[in-house]
Amino acid sequence: MNKEIVLRLSKYKRLLQKLKALGLEKVFSNNLGDALGVTPALVRKDFSFLKISGNKRGGYSIDELIQEIDDILGKHHPLDIIVVGCGKIGSALMQYNGLSRDGITVAAGFDIRPEKVSYTGEIPVFPMENIEKFIREKNIKVAVIAVPENAATDVYEIMSNAGIRGFLNFSTVDLKCSKSPDKDGAGKPECMVNNINLAVEIENLFYYVNQRNGETE
Amino acid sequence: MNKEIVLRLSKYKRLLQKLKALGLEKVFSNNLGDALGVTPALVRKDFSFLKISGNKRGGYSIDELIQEIDDILGKHHPLDIIVVGCGKIGSALMQYNGLSRDGITVAAGFDIRPEKVSYTGEIPVFPMENIEKFIREKNIKVAVIAVPENAATDVYEIMSNAGIRGFLNFSTVDLKCSKSPDKDGAGKPECMVNNINLAVEIENLFYYVNQRNGETE
DNA sequence: ATTTTATTGTGATTTTAATAACATTATAAA
DNA sequence: TTTATAATGTTATTAAAATCACAATAAAAT
Numbered sequence: 019m020n021k022e023i024v025l026r027l028s029k030y031k032r033l034l035q036k037l038k039a040l041g042l043e044k045v046f047s048n049n050l051g052d053a054l055g056v057t058p059a060l061v062r063k064d065f066s067f068l069k070i071s072g073n074k075r076g077g078y079s080i081d082e083l084i085q086e087i088d089d090i091l092g093k094h095h096p097l098d099i100i101v102v103g104c105g106k107i108g109s110a111l112m113q114y115n116g117l118s119r120d121g122i123t124v125a126a127g128f129d130i131r132p133e134k135v136s137y138t139g140e141i142p143v144f145p146m147e148n149i150e151k152f153i154r155e156k157n158i159k160v161a162v163i164a165v166p167e168n169a170a171t172d173v174y175e176i177m178s179n180a181g182i183r184g185f186l187n188f189s190t191v192d193l194k195c196s197k198s199p200d201k202d203g204a205g206k207p208e209c210m211v212n213n214i215n216l217a218v219e220i221e222n223l224f225y226y227v228n229q230r231n232g233e234t235e
Numbered sequence: 236m237n238k239e240i241v242l243r244l245s246k247y248k249r250l251l252q253k254l255k256a257l258g259l260e261k262v263f264s265n266n267l268g269d270a271l272g273v274t275p276a277l278v279r280k281d282f283s284f285l286k287i288s289g290n291k292r293g294g295y296s297i298d299e300l301i302q303e304i305d306d307i308l309g310k311h312h313p314l315d316i317i318v319v320g321c322g323k324i325g326s327a328l329m330q331y332n333g334l335s336r337d338g339i340t341v342a343a344g345f346d347i348r349p350e351k352v353s354y355t356g357e358i359p360v361f362p363m364e365n366i367e368k369f370i371r372e373k374n375i376k377v378a379v380i381a382v383p384e385n386a387a388t389d390v391y392e393i394m395s396n397a398g399i400r401g402f403l404n405f406s407t408v409d410l411k412c413s414k415s416p417d418k419d420g421a422g423k424p425e426c427m428v429n430n431i432n433l434a435v436e437i438e439n440l441f442y443y444v445n446q447r448n449g450e451t452e
Numbered sequence: 453a454t455t456t457t458a459t460t461g462t463g464a465t466t467t468t469a470a471t472a473a474c475a476t477t478a479t480a481a482a
Numbered sequence: 483t484t485t486a487t488a489a490t491g492t493t494a495t496t497a498a499a500a501t502c503a504c505a506a507t508a509a510a511a512t
Contacts, residue, residue: 028432063491091445113323210444221337223402226427227401275459291458461506465500478490
């Protein structure tokens with residue numbers, strides 16, 4: 019499955035939950051397409067691909083869609099993550115309410131600096147030495163990387179070896195996930211990395227802003 | 236110009252700066268392609284498109300590439316932004332060093348809550364009433380939105396009217412930029428919005444992680 | 453000076469994702 | 483019960499982006 023379609027699924031679901039909260043029960047490919055800025059045909063294709071069928075004239079059942087999308091996104095399992103690096107960005111994420119509202123739980127934070135370690139807060143922060151054990155024991159599969167540039171690859175390696183398979187990387191290095199080593203390069207990726215570089219995003223915005231001011235092209 | 240190519244430009248540049256710091260002077264399309272995970276042909280096409288030419292056997296001059304990319308990304312103008320919403324995410328961004336390292340300056344923060352307002356810190360936090368005046372006077376064009384869901388569209392409207400043209404949106408609503416109203420829908424977008432939904436990103440990771448465990452397909 | 457080589461620059465091809473178009477069919481209306 | 487309608491589901495088409503492939507050529511080697 020395509021990366022874009024998975025992102026659309028999350029967006030459909032958020033929208034559907036809001037529609038449901040408003041008391042709606044059915045929705046048309048039309049409505050979802052408008053909201054996401056895509057054609058209704060694409061919405062139908064997505065659902066068709068997911069084996070969700072609608073009703074020839076009544077559209078799709080919102081409940082069924084939500085249920086089905088949650089299945090696909092694995093929302094019926096606990097979504098436990100850890101955050102590595104409890105500096106500015108890392109601790110903001112740990113305290114961010116937006117995650118728990120979507121069923122995502124930050125199980126713990128980790129930091130190499132002793133002064134960041136704390137077992138008293140709502141979410142404990144452990145020293146880095148404990149990370150491997152924690153990942154294995156709690157069977158954690160997804161982690162946020164919020165460490166400085168020079169530590170990122172090391173931290174990635176450690177976590178990757180301990181069993182983390184999904185990384186949300188806020189460090190300034192672009193991490194690429196290693197392939198399965200046993201198949202000498204031909205294997206499918208062992209993990210998934212999602213790099214978010216805030217400076218890149220902002221530079222990107224400035225580019226467009228400058229475009230607008232400059233050439234009328 | 237394509238959105239993807241602009242992102243690649245930022246990535247090329249970061250890489251080039253590191254290579255330069257190591258003392259290198261020339262680089263081949265080959266090297267850049269490897270690092271970014273694209274083919275060398277695409278790298279050459281990007282540069283060709285930017286009117287940067289290399290040397291038939293000596294590759295590209297790192298200095299020239301950096302200079303040229305900075306030109307295109309508008310890095311010779313000041314990159315001043317504001318942050319609206321000084322909660323967890325917002326204040327983390329304001330204090331984040333990664334931005335200033337790339338020449339991006341947070342000129343001010345804004346918050347509707349009086350207790351967040353402060354003129355003593357390194358970056359002042361003003362009350363929301365002042366935002367329009369500030370944007371106009373300082374000619375700010377790019378803003379980060381880090382407010383709760385219910386405030387996002389209002390805040391977006393206010394800033395859009397005051398002159399902001401590039402938005403990095405961390406709120407949980409997907410903002411879509413409005414088109415120029417004078418051309419009844421046919422005009423080019425008036426602004427650019429970059430939505431980052433952290434919960435969506437993490438859900439996305441869980442999807443791939445679950446895939447790996449499940450079907451061997 | 454000549455030949456070889458390594459790299460650029462670009463046209464052709466492939467791949468992928470999205471749109472457009474339409475045949476199908478469940479519901480509603482007559 | 484028949485007809486009309488409004489939505490789905492899917493096939494064909496278009497558009498876009500990346501890769502492939504190779505001719506052109508500057509530098510290095512002989």
